[in-house]
Amino acid sequence: MKIVVTVKQVPDTNAEKTFDPVTKRLNRSSIENVLNPFDEYAIEEALRIKEAQGADTTVTILTMAPASATDVVRKALGMGADNAVLLSDDAIPGSDTMATAYALAQALKHVGFDLILSGTQSTDAICSVVPAAIAEHLNIPCVTYVKKLTVENNAIDAQRETESGFVRVRAPLPALVSVTKAINEPRYPTLKGIMGAKKKEIQTPSIADIGADPARLGEAGSKTVVESFAPVGARQKGQVVSVSDAKEGAKQILDFLIAKKVV
Amino acid sequence: MAIATKSEGLNFELPEDLKLLRRSIREFVEKELWPVGQQVEDTDEIPDSVMDKLKEMGMFGLPFPEEYGGAAVGELGYCIALEELGRANAAFSNVIGAHCSIGVMALHLDGSKELKDRYMADLCAGEKIGCFALSEPNAGSDAANIQTSAVRQGDEYIVNGVKHFITNGDIADFATVFTVTDKNLGARGGITALWVDLNQPGVKRGPNDKKMGLYGSHTCELVFTDAKVPADHVIGQVGMGFITAMKTLDMGRLSLGAGCVGASQFALEKAIAHAKERIQFGKPIAKQQAVQFMLADIATEIYAARNMVYNGAWKADRGERFSMEAAMVKRYCSDMAIHVVDRVLQIHGGMGFMKETGIERGYRDARILAIYEGTNEIQRMIIAEELLK
Ligand SMILES: Cc1cc2nc3c(=O)[nH]c(=O)nc-3n(C[C@H](O)[C@H](O)[C@H](O)COP(=O)(O)OP(=O)(O)OC[C@H]3O[C@@H](n4cnc5c(N)ncnc54)[C@H](O)[C@@H]3O)c2cc1C
Ligand SMILES: Cc1cc2nc3c(=O)[nH]c(=O)nc-3n(C[C@H](O)[C@H](O)[C@H](O)COP(=O)(O)OP(=O)(O)OC[C@H]3O[C@@H](n4cnc5c(N)ncnc54)[C@H](O)[C@@H]3O)c2cc1C
Numbered sequence: 001m002k003i004v005v006t007v008k009q010v011p012d013t014n015a016e017k018t019f020d021p022v023t024k025r026l027n028r029s030s031i032e033n034v035l036n037p038f039d040e041y042a043i044e045e046a047l048r049i050k051e052a053q054g055a056d057t058t059v060t061i062l063t064m065a066p067a068s069a070t071d072v073v074r075k076a077l078g079m080g081a082d083n084a085v086l087l088s089d090d091a092i093p094g095s096d097t098m099a100t101a102y103a104l105a106q107a108l109k110h111v112g113f114d115l116i117l118s119g120t121q122s123t124d125a126i127c128s129v130v131p132a133a134i135a136e137h138l139n140i141p142c143v144t145y146v147k148k149l150t151v152e153n154n155a156i157d158a159q160r161e162t163e164s165g166f167v168r169v170r171a172p173l174p175a176l177v178s179v180t181k182a183i184n185e186p187r188y189p190t191l192k193g194i195m196g197a198k199k200k201e202i203q204t205p206s207i208a209d210i211g212a213d214p215a216r217l218g219e220a221g222s223k224t225v226v227e228s229f230a231p232v233g234a235r236q237k238g239q240v241v242s243v244s245d246a247k248e249g250a251k252q253i254l255d256f257l258i259a260k261k262v263v
Numbered sequence: 264m265a266i267a268t269k270s271e272g273l274n275f276e277l278p279e280d281l282k283l284l285r286r287s288i289r290e291f292v293e294k295e296l297w298p299v300g301q302q303v304e305d306t307d308e309i310p311d312s313v314m315d316k317l318k319e320m321g322m323f324g325l326p327f328p329e330e331y332g333g334a335a336v337g338e339l340g341y342c343i344a345l346e347e348l349g350r351a352n353a354a355f356s357n358v359i360g361a362h363c364s365i366g367v368m369a370l371h372l373d374g375s376k377e378l379k380d381r382y383m384a385d386l387c388a389g390e391k392i393g394c395f396a397l398s399e400p401n402a403g404s405d406a407a408n409i410q411t412s413a414v415r416q417g418d419e420y421i422v423n424g425v426k427h428f429i430t431n432g433d434i435a436d437f438a439t440v441f442t443v444t445d446k447n448l449g450a451r452g453g454i455t456a457l458w459v460d461l462n463q464p465g466v467k468r469g470p471n472d473k474k475m476g477l478y479g480s481h482t483c484e485l486v487f488t489d490a491k492v493p494a495d496h497v498i499g500q501v502g503m504g505f506i507t508a509m510k511t512l513d514m515g516r517l518s519l520g521a522g523c524v525g526a527s528q529f530a531l532e533k534a535i536a537h538a539k540e541r542i543q544f545g546k547p548i549a550k551q552q553a554v555q556f557m558l559a560d561i562a563t564e565i566y567a568a569r570n571m572v573y574n575g576a577w578k579a580d581r582g583e584r585f586s587m588e589a590a591m592v593k594r595y596c597s598d599m600a601i602h603v604v605d606r607v608l609q610i611h612g613g614m615g616f617m618k619e620t621g622i623e624r625g626y627r628d629a630r631i632l633a634i635y636e637g638t639n640e641i642q643r644m645i646i647a648e649e650l651l652k
Contacts (some may be wrong), residue, residue, distance in 0.1 A: 052499050068280065071279055071282060071283060074279060074280070074283050074289070075283055075286075078283060078287070126415070137267055144420055186289055187289050187319075188287060188290070188319075188320050189283070189332075190319070190320055190321045190330065191284065191288075191320060191321035191324070191325060191344070192321045192324070192329065192333070192334040192335075193321075194280055194284050194287060194334070195280055195284070195329075195334050195340070197280065198279065198280050198327070208352035227622075236345065247647065
């Protein structure tokens with residue numbers, strides 16, 4: 001079985017972020033980039049499936065990112081993935097979610113797959129759109145928000161997280177699954193894995209190689225336009241209830257919550 | 264713009280794998296080791312669950328070959344790993360260091376292929392733990408004066424004597440034990456390194472020593488009474504053990520320096536944060552030049568120390584001789600770490616003296632650095648000997 005995990009390179013959550021006022025894009029060069037934390041769960045799940053299925057199952061990492069994203073890819077390889085595809089092309093910068101999904105779908109057709117695993121969201125743009133859009137392009141079943149997954153007899157059996165519980169979904173392979181943080185506890189890359197990762201193959205196909213139409217990529221191929229951006233206003237200071245009588249304090253807090261219609 | 268050049272120059276850029284190594288260990292330290300820091304200090308134990316995670320990650324095989332399951336990170340990679348571990352309680356780097364840097368290192372450097380094939384895989388996985396037993400009650404700095412004897416009887420050596428202050432002595436399964444096989448020859452042909460199974464009736468472990476710091480890492484006496492060691496468990500050549508000891512300690516000294524750099528860097532970060540936050544006389548103490556100068560000096564010393572560690576490691580990885588550099592690194596970095604944490608404590612004022620900031624722990628843990636793996640006086644003797652030979 002061939003499992004492909006789509007992973008995104010995102011700016012370190014703790015990094016100070018700035019936007020280019022002209023291109024209205026995030027300045028990515030000056031900040032430390034990391035593997036999207038949500039995608040670590042998808043990688044872990046892929047590795048567990050591989051461990052359960054045996055030797056003829058492979059795990060491929062797919063990312064669309066600047067050519068410098070090899071360090072993020074190596075982390076995934078250090079965790080135990082077999083090889084990677086880094087899609088990087090001058091036609092790509094400026095792509096919105098739809099253009100990104102189109103490119104990834106083309107790349108997936110190029111490398112082949114039985115099961116595609118994705119994170120639920122990225123920590124930077126947080127659209128949760130890419131996985132479903134990829135599945136649509138590939139015309140395969142899409143099961144999102146999965147917190148438990150089993151692969152058996154060329155099919156998946158999955159539990160989709162809902163607000164009150166879960167929905168059980170079964171689908172034939174090939175299929176796409178996006179996983180939540182409840183599904184597993186990602187492993188650390190082993191030190192041996194890290195040192196061995198440089199020997200693993202990272203393919204770098206061009207847009208032409210994957211048969212993607214450049215007109216559907218980049219700014220030109222994107223249907224969304226960033227009109228303007230503004231910083232989020234600073235959070236207001238919380239209100240402190242400070243009284244010596246606990247009962248009175250509880251009452252004040254309750255009144256406040258009632259006024260806000262929270263309770 | 265840089266000065267005009269046609270030269271390729273030096274390359275200080277870390278390779279991608281070592282950058283990832285650093286980042287992964289830092290993440291591991293912050294997520295897995297920091298949360299148990301106070302517990303390790305209070306109970307004087309590293310929880311089993313944390314030991315298991317250290318083993319799973321491959322910490323016990325860091326500098327050893329892939330064929331045995333090691334990570335083969337090289338001396339530079341090993342120093343970077345220890346630098347990052349230096350940001351946690353000293354106990355972790357001490358337990359791992361006593362195993363990797365010295366205990367198992369002697370076997371790796373001079374052991375026979377048969378011996379390594381038999382033991383290295385379990386040691387790299389951390390399934391078995393190693394230690395290094397050189398020091399004795401009457402032979403510390405004067406290591407050539409050890410008394411523990413090994414007498415050949417048929418296919419075995421019979422070992423008698425006492426080793427003390429042995430790190431990991433309580434948990435180790437095996438020890439590299441330095442013994443006297445020929446009293447007359449002394450360090451020149453009379454000392455032999457043996458790979459000794461500690462789980463045998465001839466070996467008794469003393470109670471753990473009560474120490475000033477390093478809680479979570481233990482030292483104890485190892486008492487050998489007619490302990491039996493197969494003759495093929497000699498590490499290297501009979502009589503050449505002192506050279507094995509010196510070679511092994513050279514390796515350990517660089518990484519010890521790296522741990523000092525990591526601990527000092529971490530302390531500096533704490534001092535900067537505190538100095539910006541703590542208001543006295545109506546402004547942050549960071550606005551006081553006296554505090555600024557302490558921070559500036561600390562940062563400068565760390566910069567020097569880190570560069571000498573990396574340079575020494577670079578020499579080691581190229582296969583060059585680095586004994587003098589290792590001694591310089593050990594001497595300078597340990598003295599620096601002790602002096603750094605002293606000033607960081609000073610910047611914290613009374614809070615620095617309180618257990619809750621963790622700085623007094625760093626202060627106590629640092630003091631050993633100038634003593635073990637050869638006191639700093641002994642390091643100066645090594646440096647001077649190289650200079651004057
Ligand atoms: C309105 C708008 C305008 C934008 N304009 C621009 C722009 O002009 N220039 C620009 O550079 N960016 C732009 N972006 C951001 C960029 O398009 C998105 O970050 C990208 O499409 C991925 O979407 P996401 O981060 O929300 O992923 P999500 O849909 O939240 O991600 C879910 C999962 O999809 C997969 N995935 C997502 N992205 C990738 C990837 N690149 N490679 C592999 N797998 C992936 C991962 O598995 C991830 O966990 C824009 C975004 C928006 C919303
Ligand atoms: C926590 C801890 C862990 C240890 N772990 C290990 C271990 O795992 N394995 C192991 O084998 N040993 C270990 N040791 C022992 C350690 O290596 C010795 O303590 C160290 O080498 C110093 O020896 P000593 O204590 O006998 O001091 P001494 O040799 O008695 O030295 C006392 C003082 O005299 C000075 N001095 C001695 N000779 C000279 C000289 N010729 N010129 C100038 N000054 C001199 C010394 O520098 C020192 O200041 C450990 C010790 C401690 C405290």
